[in-house]
Amino acid sequence: MSVYKETLLLKRDFGGLVILFVMPLILIITITLIQDGTYKSMSDVKIPILLVDNDNDTISKTVRKNLNESGSFEVLSQLKGKNITEEIAQDAVFKGKYQLAIIIPEKLSSDLQLKVNQNVDRIVSSFGLTDSTSTNVKNQTIEPKEIKLYFDPATQLSFKNGVKNAIDKMISQIETRSIYTTFQEQLGEGDEPVFEQESFISFKEIVPTINNKEILPNSVQHNVPAWTLFAIFFIVVPLSINIVKEKSQGTLVRLITNPVPYAVVIAGKTATYLVICMIQFYLMVAVGVFLFPHIGLPALDVNGKLFLMSIVAIFAGLAAVGFGILLGTLAKTQEQSAPFGATSVVILAAMGGVWIPVFAMPKVMQFIAHISPMNWGLNAFYDVLLRNGGILEILTEISLLLLFFIITVTIAIAYDKKKRAV
Known part of the structure; x- marks a missing residue:
């Protein structure tokens, strides 16, 4: 009967039901669409950047070629x-029209070659292989060069560091x-390269696989569980309001006069709202599996995982009900x-990594x-x-x-018993 009472209260509050079921679906669709770009490879999105080439030589051509071949940037x-x-680029970037401007200084390629020639000449001459024609090169003073980078003030630090590292490389x-x-020219070798110029050390990412298929994280795998938890815990609001209503309207007094302990009343609320939590969970999963592929998002893969996910949702629902x-x-x-x-649900979500990864x-x-x-x-x-x-891991x-859940419900029963005793 306690479950029946809670069900009737919810049926009479149509607006509350809309908030409980419809708003989380809108939330998960909106957030996933917004965040999807951050989980895609950079080749899927081209960022327009400005390039001021005052060098017009080997280095600037190489920089432009590498930026274009990266697939991440559209060089303008x-x-x-x-x-x-440089003035136009600085103005455009600082006004937020572009994320980045790269300014390559004059004579960068030629001065770099002169500097390299000086260093190589010093090394070669230390072996007694001095070339008389290199005297003029050694005596030239070459000022250090700098490539200027202008970033939009609103640009994230991670993007800045990524661009700096790429250009430095x-x-x-x-x-x-x-x-x-x-060195090859100084040693008088032929056209065939003496030194291997390919990188000797490389990096390879090893990712987990299932049935020889790589498991790559995407926005859906983060947002469906994250915002499902947020929706589940948001039942704290209607649940706590209903309990307060019962106290203010005198309904609770009538309930506790029945020959049943307060724990039975709580059990009825727990069962009712736990069912709501599971409905929310399955609606969110259904959106991830069936709707997302139709709006350009990856589908949520729940093959062989739905049972364990349901177990997690049940216990998460119990925790939310206990808190409420x-x-x-x-x-x-x-x-x-x-x-x-x-407010407490928002704080728990922020602390729990729903919005920002814990690391x-x-x-x-x-x-x-x-x-x-x-x-x-x-x-x-x-x-x-x-x-x-598997089950052992969770x-x-x-x-x-x-x-x-046990601690929160125990505290609630003890507090209610103490208050009624007073």
């Missing part, structure tokens, strides 16, 4: 049919190639329960994140979806979620 040297100057390769070539019951029991008015419930947080916040039930649920979902984990997380 003209705007409205006119060549770009290009220039280093050009310098190395120049040194090898100059505790809040509703402690709060005296709806003005206390509603704002505090919504990107400061050390203090990384430690605090481990006490968020959303973090436990999110890690359990990741263990199933991305790490191909046992710790679901045990913590169950313990959180």
Whole structure:
């Protein structure tokens, strides 16, 4: 009968049902569409950048070629049919019209070659192989050169560092190639290269596979579990409000006069709202599996994983229900329960890694994140979806979620019993 009562209350609140079921679906679609670009390879998105080439020689041509071949950038040297100057590039970038401008200085290639020649001549002469024609080169003073980078002030630090590292690598390769070539010329060798110029050390990423198929993370695998947890925990708000209503309207007094313990009343609320949590979960999964492919997003792969995901959702739902019951029991008015419930869910989501990955947080916040039930649920979902984990791998997380439910409900029952005794 307690379950029936809670069901009737929810049926009469149509707006609340819309918030519980429709708003999370809108949220997950919107956020996933926005974040999808960050999970795609850079070759899928070309960023327009400005290039001011004052060198017009080997280095500038190599930089332009590498930028174009990277597939990440669209290199622009003209705007409205006119060549770009440093002043125009600086103005356009600082106004946010472009993310980046690269300014290559004059005589960069020729001065680099002169500098390399000087260094090679010194080394060769130390072996007693001095060439009289190299005297003029040794005596020339060559000022250091710098490639200027203008970034949009709103550009993320990670993008800046990535571009700097890429350009630094290009220039280093050009310098190395120049040194090898100059040595070959000084040694009087033929056209065939004496020195191998290919990189000896390379990097290879090893990713987990299932049935010889690589498991690559995407926006859907992050957003479906993350925002499902957010939606599940948001039932804290209507649940706590209903409990406060029962107290203010006198319904709770009538309930506790029945010859049943308060735990039975709580069990009815738990069962009802846990069903709601599972409906939310399956709706979110259905959106990821069936709707996302039709709007240009990757489909959520739940083959062989839905059962374990359902287990995680059940225990996450229990944790959310326990938190809602505790809040509703402690709060005296709806003005206390509603704002505090919504704010606390947002805080738990932020702490738990729903918005920002935990590894990107400061050390203090990384430690605090481990006490968020959303973090436990999110890690359990990741263990199933991305790490191909089984029941043993998620046992710790679901045990913590169950313990959180037991503790919160126990505190709520004890507080209610103490308050009625007084």
